[in-house]
Amino acid sequence: MVASLTQLQIRTHCPYCAFQCGMTVSPALEVRPDETFPVNRGQMCIKGFTSAELLDHRERITTPLLRGADGRLAPASWDAALDFVAERLLALRAAHGPEALAAFGSGALTNEKAYLLGKFARLALRTPNIDYNGRYCMASAAAGQNRAFGIDRGLPFPVSDIADTKALLLWGSNVADTMPPIMQWISAQRAQGALMVVDPRRTETARAAQLHLQPTPGTDLLLANGLLHLAIEDRLVDEAYIDARTVGFEAARQTALAVHPAHVERVTGVPIEQQRRAVHLLGEAESAMLLSGRGPEQQSKGADTVVAFTNLMLALGKVGKPRSGYGCLTGQGNGQGGREHGQKADQLPGYRQIENPDDRAAMARFWGVDAAALPGKGKSAYELLDALGPEGGIRALLVFGSNVAVASPNARHIDRRLAALDLLVVCDAFLNETTAAAHAVLPITQWAEEDGTMTNLEGRVILRHRVRTPPPGAWSDLEIIAALAERLGEGARFRFASAEEVFGELARATAGARADYSGISYAKIRAQDGVFWPCPAPDHPGTPRLFAERFGFPDGKARFHGVRHRDAAELPDAAYPLYFTTGRYKEHYNSGAQTRRVAALTDVRPAPRLQLHPRLAARLGVAEGGRLLVESRRGEVTFQVTVSPDIRPDTLFAPFHWGGKSAANTLTIPALDPTSRMPEFKVCAVRATAVAGSV
Numbered sequence: 168m169v170a171s172l173t174q175l176q177i178r179t180h181c182p183y184c185a186f187q188c189g190m191t192v193s194p195a196l197e198v199r200p201d202e203t204f205p206v207n208r209g210q211m212c213i214k215g216f217t218s219a220e221l222l223d224h225r226e227r228i229t230t231p232l233l234r235g236a237d238g239r240l241a242p243a244s245w246d247a248a249l250d251f252v253a254e255r256l257l258a259l260r261a262a263h264g265p266e267a268l269a270a271f272g273s274g275a276l277t278n279e280k281a282y283l284l285g286k287f288a289r290l291a292l293r294t295p296n297i298d299y300n301g302r303y304c305m306a307s308a309a310a311g312q313n314r315a316f317g318i319d320r321g322l323p324f325p326v327s328d329i330a331d332t333k334a335l336l337l338w339g340s341n342v343a344d345t346m347p348p349i350m351q352w353i354s355a356q357r358a359q360g361a362l363m364v365v366d367p368r369r370t371e372t373a374r375a376a377q378l379h380l381q382p383t384p385g386t387d388l389l390l391a392n393g394l395l396h397l398a399i400e401d402r403l404v405d406e407a408y409i410d411a412r413t414v415g416f417e418a419a420r421q422t423a424l425a426v427h428p429a430h431v432e433r434v435t436g437v438p439i440e441q442q443r444r445a446v447h448l449l450g451e452a453e454s455a456m457l458l459s460g461r462g463p464e465q466q467s468k469g470a471d472t473v474v475a476f477t478n479l480m481l482a483l484g485k486v487g488k489p490r491s492g493y494g495c496l497t498g499q500g501n502g503q504g505g506r507e508h509g510q511k512a513d514q515l516p517g518y519r520q521i522e523n524p525d526d527r528a529a530m531a532r533f534w535g536v537d538a539a540a541l542p543g544k545g546k547s548a549y550e551l552l553d554a555l556g557p558e559g560g561i562r563a564l565l566v567f568g569s570n571v572a573v574a575s576p577n578a579r580h581i582d583r584r585l586a587a588l589d590l591l592v593v594c595d596a597f598l599n600e601t602t603a604a605a606h607a608v609l610p611i612t613q614w615a616e617e618d619g620t621m622t623n624l625e626g627r628v629i630l631r632h633r634v635r636t637p638p639p640g641a642w643s644d645l646e647i648i649a650a651l652a653e654r655l656g657e658g659a660r661f662r663f664a665s666a667e668e669v670f671g672e673l674a675r676a677t678a679g680a681r682a683d684y685s686g687i688s689y690a691k692i693r694a695q696d697g698v699f700w701p702c703p704a705p706d707h708p709g710t711p712r713l714f715a716e717r718f719g720f721p722d723g724k725a726r727f728h729g730v731r732h733r734d735a736a737e738l739p740d741a742a743y744p745l746y747f748t749t750g751r752y753k754e755h756y757n758s759g760a761q762t763r764r765v766a767a768l769t770d771v772r773p774a775p776r777l778q779l780h781p782r783l784a785a786r787l788g789v790a791e792g793g794r795l796l797v798e799s800r801r802g803e804v805t806f807q808v809t810v811s812p813d814i815r816p817d818t819l820f821a822p823f824h825w826g827g828k829s830a831a832n833t834l835t836i837p838a839l840d841p842t843s844r845m846p847e848f849k850v851c852a853v854r855a856t857a858v859a860g861s862v
């Protein structure tokens with residue numbers, strides 16, 4: 168039996184963000200924060216408190232749905248639905264080849280599901296085309312950390328270390344809204360050290376800081392290089408550390424010295440005095456951390472921007488020292504584990520690289536197939552969606568746990584691509600904007616109805632426990648994958664009695680790989696309140712802190728890289744004179760497919776509000792509560808406005824939790840980072856016009 172606080176309270180974790188708050192749930196679905204879980208220590212946010220409301224929600228689907236000749240979705244038996252899907256997949260593969268099939272996963276899937284979905288795409292569908300919505304979340308941080316440290320784990324230390332660092336710089340992350348319980352660690356840090364925030368908006372998080380730098384959207388890389396310039400000029404760099412623990416400083420030094428602080432001030436809008444104060448606080452503190460969020464990462468140069476951060480923190484000699492270093496604050500619940508186990512277009516389980524011959528050979532051996540039969544690297548998330556339909560060549564798409572019609576940039580274009588498919592299958596607990604075009608919708612179990620592991624933002628592998636029996640008619644994604652594999656003639660590789668058995672295979676598959684889970688078991692996770700990877704043997708305790716002695720490259724040294732600023736793909740001009748940027752509300756999670764169904768959340772935040780500065784509002788002739796038509800080169804949205812001095816006068820902000828006519832992603836641009844393939848969600852150019860008759 169699972170560990171329990173009382174006989175009736177079962178320990179598990181929140182279904183939403185990467186903080187993965189520990190909570191207890193009773194069979195009657197009473198949710199309480201878990202006082203003993205060391206990450207959230209008895210705190211949760213409103214999303215976690217209300218998460219169980221979706222389990223018995225009246226809109227939940229518990230019967231497979233197939234679209235009939237009349238264009239409507241109608242109930243079908245599981246056998247009929249699975250037969251339909253499998254027959255269509257086989258027919259489309261026979262007609263157009265395996266690359267015409269694709270799968271799209273999610274950072275919400277457990278490690279077991281991510282692993283099995285990746286295996287299913289490569290061995291049963293035989294397609295290279297699998298990617299996931301974590302591409303929209305973590306890809307730039309992952310690419311940057313891999314280049315600098317040779318390994319990618321969001322935080323290389325437990326969150327509790329944050330409380331003790333003397334200088335903390337949060338860059339483009341509004342954690343006070345996105346993961347409020349982390350503020351207990353940040354408040355403790357602020358009580359004994361310096362807290363700085365970089366954000367174009369004066370957010371709740373920025374309000375808590377002693378120093379707030381408010382750069383122009385899309386200029387984070389230049390600002391980071393500018394800070395390194397000042398660190399060099401003011402002799403803050405740690406030369407002994409650079410010599411002993413790193414390679415390639417000269418390239419970073421030269422690119423940083425090429426940007427003069429006055430130029431940085433002119434382009435970013437951040438005064439030199441603020442730049443200098445920030446870098447002195449970081450450099451002179453006995454311990455210092457820089458933690459980034461989606462702000463600087465969701466740009467078409469996001470990976471290079473992360474490298475500029477690692478350059479800065481390496482030059483200051485902080486990375487790997489106690490309570491110090493660079494880290495990324497992962498967003499999605501399993502954004503970390505989701506990218507480690509093979510649902511990413513370029514990866515195989517254990518963070519193996521699909522184009523690395525040794526990695527391919529290792530996984531082919533493990534799965535008992537010929538390495539030559541393993542597909543290669545597939546298309547990244549946006550590129551995959553952009554290729555849907557006869558023109559792009561992808562004829563069938565299976566979606567697991569992702570509302571791509573809301574979450575993707577240039578969202579109206581994605582609607583058209585989804586509508587061009589011969590087969591769209593969506594596995595979800597609710598109908599949403601993506602199921603609007605689906606030929607089949609398969610109803611799935613929810614978080615409290617199944618066991619499975621997640622890997623939180625610290626790299627701690629945790630266990631979600633099944634709290635109750637799922638409603639009749641809902642299947643686990645694992646069962647759906649196995650049932651489809653049977654029908655595709657690959658059933659033997661996908662027969663598992665439980666999620667724990669899938670985890671056993673996953674753990675063995677990662678032995679010797681970068682993200683080594685081979686020493687982790689469900690029992691060990693229960694006994695230790697989670698296990699930090701790498702954990703290469705059953706008697707290994709796990710690795711809470713990385714880089715104390717060596718980095719992930721064979722020589723153990725970190726890498727500097729010279730990275731240069733470049734403009735965002737689209738800058739304001741005469742036709743579209745304003746910046747547009749997106750973000751989150753405390754009350755909603757990602758595409759809102761779940762949280763928009765919870766009354767306690769929608770009562771507070773029923774719709775998106777466009778935030779703009781009072782001076783801009785006056786110029787546009789709109790007042791609080793009035794409406795603005797916002798247009799980009801890709802589409803238009805009408806928003807009700809909130810007028811606030813907390814945003815730059817050249818920038819509009821809207822949350823992206825809504826679809827249809829309120830979808831912020833109608834406006835965003837699908838310019839992709841060349842390395843991470845992250846879309847530029849955070850910067851595009853728009854124009855705004857007051858709607859006649861509004862306030």
Ligand code: SF4
Pocket residue numbers: 181182183184185186187188207211212213214215216345346347348
């Ligand atoms: S959404 Fe995140 S911060 Fe809020 S309760 Fe869930 S895990 Fe915790």
